[in-house]
Amino acid sequence: MAPRRRKRLEPATFNLPVEQLRHGGPADGSAVRVRDILLRTQPATRATVQITSEQACILGGTDESIALLKLCADDWNSLVVHSLYDGDQAEPGDTVMTLEGPYAAFAALETPILGTLARRTRVSTNARAFVEAARPKLVIAFPARHDHWLLQPGDAVAAQIGGALTISGGPAIAGPGKQPTLVPPLVVLPHALIGAYGGDTKAAAQAFAAQVTGRDGPTHPADADAASASGTPTSSPPMTNRDAQVVVPVDYDNDAVSTALVVARALEGQVWGVQLATSENLVDVSIIPAMGTFPPTGVNPNLVWNVRNALDAEGFGDIKILASSGMTLDRIQHFEEEGVPVDAYGIGAALLAGRTGFTAALVQLDRPLRLRVGSELRPNPRLERVK
Numbered sequence: 253m254a255p256r257r258r259k260r261l262e263p264a265t266f267n268l269p270v271e272q273l274r275h276g277g278p279a280d281g282s283a284v285r286v287r288d289i290l291l292r293t294q295p296a297t298r299a300t301v302q303i304t305s306e307q308a309c310i311l312g313g314t315d316e317s318i319a320l321l322k323l324c325a326d327d328w329n330s331l332v333v334h335s336l337y338d339g340d341q342a343e344p345g346d347t348v349m350t351l352e353g354p355y356a357a358f359a360a361l362e363t364p365i366l367g368t369l370a371r372r373t374r375v376s377t378n379a380r381a382f383v384e385a386a387r388p389k390l391v392i393a394f395p396a397r398h399d400h401w402l403l404q405p406g407d408a409v410a411a412q413i414g415g416a417l418t419i420s421g422g423p424a425i426a427g428p429g430k431q432p433t434l435v436p437p438l439v440v441l442p443h444a445l446i447g448a449y450g451g452d453t454k455a456a457a458q459a460f461a462a463q464v465t466g467r468d469g470p471t472h473p474a475d476a477d478a479a480s481a482s483g484t485p486t487s488s489p490p491m492t493n494r495d496a497q498v499v500v501p502v503d504y505d506n507d508a509v510s511t512a513l514v515v516a517r518a519l520e521g522q523v524w525g526v527q528l529a530t531s532e533n534l535v536d537v538s539i540i541p542a543m544g545t546f547p548p549t550g551v552n553p554n555l556v557w558n559v560r561n562a563l564d565a566e567g568f569g570d571i572k573i574l575a576s577s578g579m580t581l582d583r584i585q586h587f588e589e590e591g592v593p594v595d596a597y598g599i600g601a602a603l604l605a606g607r608t609g610f611t612a613a614l615v616q617l618d619r620p621l622r623l624r625v626g627s628e629l630r631p632n633p634r635l636e637r638v639k
Contacts, residue, residue, distance in 0.1 A: 261316075261338075266316050266319050266405070268323055273324040296354065297354065297619075299617050299618070301613065301614055304348065308343050308344060309341075309376075310341060310342075310376045312375060312410035313370075313410065314336060325361060333351055334636060335348065335638055336349065346630075365612070368406075377414065379416040383416060392418070392576075393598075419440050437497075441501060443501055445460060446504045447504075453505070506534055506537055525572030525573055529577040532577065539554055550577060551577050560593045575594045576599070579602065
């Protein structure tokens, strides 16, 4: 019996600018010229292009690249595409995808495909490295504020391919290496809402929990006064999920221990965890008495222990700790080696670090072909025909 085929994401998932791509809008100008010359002089040229990885990586962007071809190539049905899957491991020089068909039909899409694979693979590879370092703890990705908004949905998918959970951007997917979806789902209270509530983390968290879960909760005092005076509600009905639980940042006043306890008491049963996101330029209030024996700034092991011990002492052992702000692979590895009681790590800019690359080579034609020096046909039995 043939092995069961894995499921790929539908092309509509990626919300591509199809008409622009069909007309070469975001594509490399030289690739568009190749297409136009071939259409004019050799329209029937049939070719095979081989795409290979330059580094060891966890593949991302294959489904998005296939979507590019299905939606934007001149005639998808004229193409024969073989590919690895998102989440597959690739080594340097491995063939990850082949494109066969009328060359003019897909020549202009080569560069967008290479860029898509490079970007998404970088994110999925980084995410996998963080997941492996933190295992079995959760890794939560917060990529949205570190790059252009147009890149966020695809980066969220790529982070999930690598095994990270994402709080913002992109659809929830199931795929190789993806951690199980949390039940109940998590939502993170933005620092901006705390500011809008005059720096009152407790009040902001109560209002946020009420909005997210649909349970009754306090409103902002000014909003409550206005509603009372007018006899009408001041906001539209909330989009709710009664099973959702919140993660509350407790660094707004730079006093994480006290704030964590206030939040735990006020939202018992609704708080999944507290987020430690102390700036690397600050020293938390609870750390000041112990300064002099360790680097005191930001989210350090001692701060995590202070919050954990305080919560446990008051019977809030079920409330988890999410450590974020400047988390790197080295820092997570250090925390894990030291047994720091973190339940989940948040990563942002580090998710986008480094580079990955792919190379496309014309390896077969329906006429004599002299391969570029350094290029060779590299069959990969792991590739599967794309339907």
